[in-house]
Amino acid sequence: MPTSGNPSPDPMEPQEHVPPQPVSEVLDHLLATEQQITVGDVFGRVAGRGFGLLMILLGLPMLIPVLPPGASAIVGPIYMLLAFQLAVGFDRPWLPRWLRRRRLSPGTVEGLRRKGVPLVRRLERYSRPRFRVLNNPVMVRAAAVVVLFMGLILLSPAPFLNTLPAIAVMVIGAGLLRDDGLFLLGGSILGVIVLGIFVAAVGLIVAAFDGLVKALKRLVP
Numbered sequence: 293m294p295t296s297g298n299p300s301p302d303p304m305e306p307q308e309h310v311p312p313q314p315v316s317e318v319l320d321h322l323l324a325t326e327q328q329i330t331v332g333d334v335f336g337r338v339a340g341r342g343f344g345l346l347m348i349l350l351g352l353p354m355l356i357p358v359l360p361p362g363a364s365a366i367v368g369p370i371y372m373l374l375a376f377q378l379a380v381g382f383d384r385p386w387l388p389r390w391l392r393r394r395r396l397s398p399g400t401v402e403g404l405r406r407k408g409v410p411l412v413r414r415l416e417r418y419s420r421p422r423f424r425v426l427n428n429p430v431m432v433r434a435a436a437v438v439v440l441f442m443g444l445i446l447l448s449p450a451p452f453l454n455t456l457p458a459i460a461v462m463v464i465g466a467g468l469l470r471d472d473g474l475f476l477l478g479g480s481i482l483g484v485i486v487l488g489i490f491v492a493a494v495g496l497i498v499a500a501f502d503g504l505v506k507a508l509k510r511l512v513p
Contacts (some may be wrong), residue, residue: 309459313471315345316413323405324468332392342384343374344469347439348415349408354446354458364454368446369462371439371461378436381429408461410470415462426473435464438483443495445490453493 318337321465322329335342350370354362375383396404442457467476 301397314416316409316416319345319404320409323401325407329385329396329401331337331396334396335387335392343378343382344465344467346414347371347465348387348412348469349404351458351462351465352403352407352411354454355424360482364446367458368443371443371446375436375440375443378439380434386489411412415466416470419466419472419475421471423473423477424471426471426477427467427471429475431476431480432468435467435480438480438487439464441487445504448490451492453486455487457483460486 303304317333322333322337326333335346344382350367354367377385439461442461445457460479463475463479463482467474467478467479
């Protein structure tokens with residue numbers, strides 16, 4: 293007997309997959325059209341892709357040769373918070389209510405438009421969904437551990453070690469943002485290398501200090 297209405301789709305036929313709108317376009321439209329923007333507005337627009345985007349945007353100040361005072365002391369703990377949330381399996385980043393309600397200053401909005409959106413657009417150009425076998429819960433948790441250590445390094449007083457940890461986390465963020473297992477693996481490897489450099493640098497400083505103390509003891513009668 294014929295039925296009225298639209299026929300049900302055949303479950304055996306492949307359904308057309310509509311790719312999500314690029315994050316760079318979402319951000320560019322938001323920053324260009326809204327007058328007053330809060331942190332919650334930005335991350336509400338990118339839904340479950342907020343972890344990767346947040347890692348990328350937080351890393352932008354770390355690429356400046358002369359950092360704003362206290363920038364790494366702010367970014368480091370946030371990276372550690374994100375790492376904990378990734379490790380326990382959060383689908384999207386949790387932000388305190390006071391931070392979600394925080395309005396972005398006109399200077400911050402302009403900086404995001406001039407630097408943040410172009411950077412996200414370049415990452416989208418070079419990254420794409422691939423090697424998804426690497427983008428699994430085990431690998432994501434391993435990457436979260438790397439992000440945790442990068443946050444600790446940013447909290448340390450070691451000079452000239454702000455840019456490399458941020459780059460490692462930003463590459464991991466691009467992997468999460470674009471479902472790119474290659475970027476996720478590459479950022480994790482880079483983070484391990486940065487951690488090795490940091491440990492070696494600390495060892496050299498400790499050895500130099502120990503040598504200086506011994507030399508002073510020999511000089512003192």
